[in-house]
Amino acid sequence: MHMNIRMLSGLMLPMLLLLSGCPGSDGGPGGITEGASVPAIAYVANSGANNVSGYAINTATGALVAVTGSPFPAGTNPQGVAVSSNGSFVYVANSGGNVSAYTVTSGTGVLTAVASSPFSAGTNPSAVTVSPNGQFVYVANSGGNVSAYTITAGTGVLAAVAGSPFSAGTNPSAVTVSPNGQFVYVANSGGNVSAYTITAGTGVLTPIAGSPFAAGTTPNGITVEPNGQFVYVGNGGGDVSSYAITASGVNAGALTAITGSPFPAGSIPSGIATPGRP
Numbered sequence: 001m002h003m004n005i006r007m008l009s010g011l012m013l014p015m016l017l018l019l020s021g022c023p024g025s026d027g028g029p030g031g032i033t034e035g036a037s038v039p040a041i042a043y044v045a046n047s048g049a050n051n052v053s054g055y056a057i058n059t060a061t062g063a064l065v066a067v068t069g070s071p072f073p074a075g076t077n078p079q080g081v082a083v084s085s086n087g088s089f090v091y092v093a094n095s096g097g098n099v100s101a102y103t104v105t106s107g108t109g110v111l112t113a114v115a116s117s118p119f120s121a122g123t124n125p126s127a128v129t130v131s132p133n134g135q136f137v138y139v140a141n142s143g144g145n146v147s148a149y150t151i152t153a154g155t156g157v158l159a160a161v162a163g164s165p166f167s168a169g170t171n172p173s174a175v176t177v178s179p180n181g182q183f184v185y186v187a188n189s190g191g192n193v194s195a196y197t198i199t200a201g202t203g204v205l206t207p208i209a210g211s212p213f214a215a216g217t218t219p220n221g222i223t224v225e226p227n228g229q230f231v232y233v234g235n236g237g238g239d240v241s242s243y244a245i246t247a248s249g250v251n252a253g254a255l256t257a258i259t260g261s262p263f264p265a266g267s268i269p270s271g272i273a274t275p276g277r278p
Contacts, residue, residue, distance in 0.1 A: 041109040045078035045092050046071060052081065052092055052100075054109050072111040074100045075118045080127040084134045089156035093125035093139050094118060099149075101156050119158045121147045122165045127174045132181045136203035140172035140186050141165060146194075148203050166205040168194045169212045174221050178245070179228040179277075183253040187219035187233050188212060193243075197253055213255040215241040216262045221272040231255055234269035235262060 040057035042064060052074050054067035076096025083090050083104070090111055092100040098118035102111035123143025130137050130151070137158060139147040145165035149158035170190025177184055177198070184205055186194040192212035196205035217237025224231050224245070233241040239262035243255035 041067070041104075043081050043083065043090055043111075045074065045081040047077045047079060047095075050074055050076055050078065050094075052078065052090070052102075052111065054111060056109060067109045067111075069110055072102065073113075079125060082128045082130045082137070084130045084151065084156070085132055086134055089114070089130075089151065091128050091130065091137055091158075093121065093128035095124045095126065095142070097121055097123065097125065099125065099128065099137070099139055099147075099158065101158055103156055114156045116157060119149065120160075126172065129175050129177055131177050131198070131203070132179060136161070136198070138175050138177065138184055138205075140168070140175040142171050142173065142189075144168055144170065144172065146172065146175065146184070146186055146196075146205065148205055150203055161203045161205075163204055166196065167207075173219065176222050176224055176277075178224045178253075179226060183208070183224075183245070185222055185224065185231055185255075187215065187222040189218050189220065189236075191215055191217060191219065193219065193222065193231070193233060193241075193255060195253055195255060208253045209251055210254050213243065214257075220270045223272050223274050223277050225274040226276050230258070232272055232274065234265065234272035236268050236270070238267060238269065239263055239265050240269065240272065 040059050042055045044053040051071035054070040055064035074092045075094030075098050078092045079095050080093040090102040098121050101114045101117040121139050122141030122145050125139045126142045127140040137149040145168050148161035148164040168186050169188030169192050172186045173189045174187040184196045192215050195208040195211040215233050216235030216239050219233045220236045221234035231243045242258040242261040246252055246254040
């Protein structure tokens with residue numbers, strides 16, 4: 001997922017919402033596990049304070065109330081936050097070089113660090129996402145690659161995938177997984193998008209033919225819309241690159257620029273999202 005960015009008092013705060021009954025807030029619309037009770041919760045990675053704020057959302061008014069014990073300690077300079085599709089785990093990418101992992105207390109949203117957290121990542125992690133099936137975590141490292149992990153069911157503990165980290169472009173800044181859980185896309189600030197297939201069962205990433213795909217100036221955010229047909233990239237240069245995803249065949253997952261792309265946006269776009277998607 002790429003984190004949504006909100007501006008507050010001049011600080012950029014990565015923020016992720018976990019809403020009961022909504023698709024998974026984890027880089028894919030994996031949905032809430034059937035029968036799970038997931039409260040309306042918002043988590044914010046605070047890069048200036050090295051912690052994570054948690055809030056309960058009043059679903060009638062939208063008001064935020066701090067979760068008991070919030071803020072919760074994280075690593076150095078947290079940059080991105082993601083929640084597993086079943087609402088059980090929270091993962092935070094710390095640019096200091098690791099990933100903080102937490103269990104979510106059902107009904108309250110209180111965070112508790114999992115055993116052995118934080119987990120080692122690459123150089124300057126900038127974004128994090130969880131696959132729709134809740135099996136894998138992917139972290140975009142600004143140093144030029146993507147760290148991949150399997151999630152231990154029941155505990156949330158992370159284990160590095162064989163071959164991780166996987167090479168990406170220059171200065172990866174955002175990462176997302178397609179709704180069907182088959183593809184990973186990484187926005188590289190150097191001006192393109194890296195695309196990979198996910199090996200089922202292992203989470204190993206394999207570059208897609210033609211990757212990386214050209215984007216605009218300084219890509220900062222990336223999302224796949226809910227139907228899994230299109231990818232959108234927010235470029236810091238002031239526009240949005242749009243692509244169609246090849247659905248099947250030997251080039252499945254490859255990106256083709258949509259006619260008219262890039263489309264104008266405002267000044268220095270820093271994040272992008274589509275309904276039900278980060």
